[in-house]
Amino acid sequence: MAGFIFSNFDKVGYNFFIFVLGLVTGSFLNVCIYRLPREQSVVKPRSRCPHCKKTIAWYDNIPLLSYIMLRGKCRNCSTKIPFQYFIVELLTAFMFLWVYNQFGFTILSLIYIIFICGLIIATFVDFNFRIIPDEINIGGIILGLVISFIYPYLHNSSVNILGLYRSFLGIIIGGGIIWITGIIGDFVFKKETMGGGDVKLLAMIGAFLGWKMAILTFFIAPIFGAIVGIIIKLRTKNSLIAYGPYLSLASVVVLFWGENILMWILFR
Ligand SMILES: [Zn+2]
Structure with missing residues (x-):
């Protein structure tokens, strides 16, 4: 069934989908990287700026793009967002692509x-x-x-x-x-x-x-x-x-x- 639905996409479409899936996952990994060593829950609460504690709006939380739009700074307090966030999202997305191209939808x-x-x-x-x-x-x-x-x-x-x-x-x-x-x-x-x-x-x-x-x-x-x-x-x-x-x-x-x-x- 899934094969039937996806057969309408071309290879570029597949790869783009996998890449975006990787970016979103990478965004979650960033949360884990920040919170796990601090003994905080990775599920709640929603992402905040660690400096001014303001909850980050969804439009400021879009992988890669928000970092570029905000020029790597918190919209509220202008504290620098570590470049690591950008790297982790990109790295995860490329890993998704690599695995998918090697082992397919399996x-x-x-x-x-x-x-x-x-x-x-x-x-x-x-x-x-x-x-x-x-x-x-x-x-x-x-x-x-x-x-x-x-x-x-x-x-x-x-x-x-x-x-x-x-x-x-x-x-x-x-x-x-x-x-x-x-x-x-x-x-x-x-x-x-x-x-x-x-x-x-x-x-x-x-x-x-x-x-x-x-x-x-x-x-x-x-x-x-x-x-x-x-x-x-x-x-x-x-x-x-x-x-x-x-x-x-x-x-x-x-x-x-x-x-x-x-x-x-x-x-x-
Ligand atoms: Zn802030």
Whole structure:
């Protein structure tokens, strides 16, 4: 039925629809990024300016456009709206497009979108606060397990219990590899090297992508970390960087190209 209705749209129409859906979702992710680390409800109340507390009108809350129209300032008090809002909306929309073009209108796409939305929240909260909210970490691990049981095709199986098992294995191996690295790092450097948030984040990634992709993520993340770390070090004196964003970025790369990367490593 849906196929019949949508067959009247052309490819541009589809993509535009997905893009707008991504923008609206990104707008909600911004709310989560602001409120989750502050222990506030993401549902109520409506969005307010954090400075003057004035409720934001719907026409000032349109993704991307409002930011441009308001030139990045609150209409009431002219306090600067962080550019991050704009970035998160755009990033989410492009992720929606990427997933849709790779996996189509499928259940798999929906699962990957949910997964990536969790990663986007984790990334920006980690950037701002150096923590990853448990709603995302623990919530993601549980959700990953449940989805893997209901939809075992996520782990290339048609047997429910096997989907659950592979998700569980992803959690143990993904979380375990960072946990052990942390213990070794703490011993060598005599200070905390890996946060508990990183352990839970890679466990969550394992829950959705399985143990092989979790290990691959673990090895790819430091490459991004090193590149950005060098840039940050050149620009500031701060060498302390949040690790969650690099795990997230690596896991997205692995989601799209993981199988190819594994093939290349094993059979080149
Ligand atoms: Zn204001």
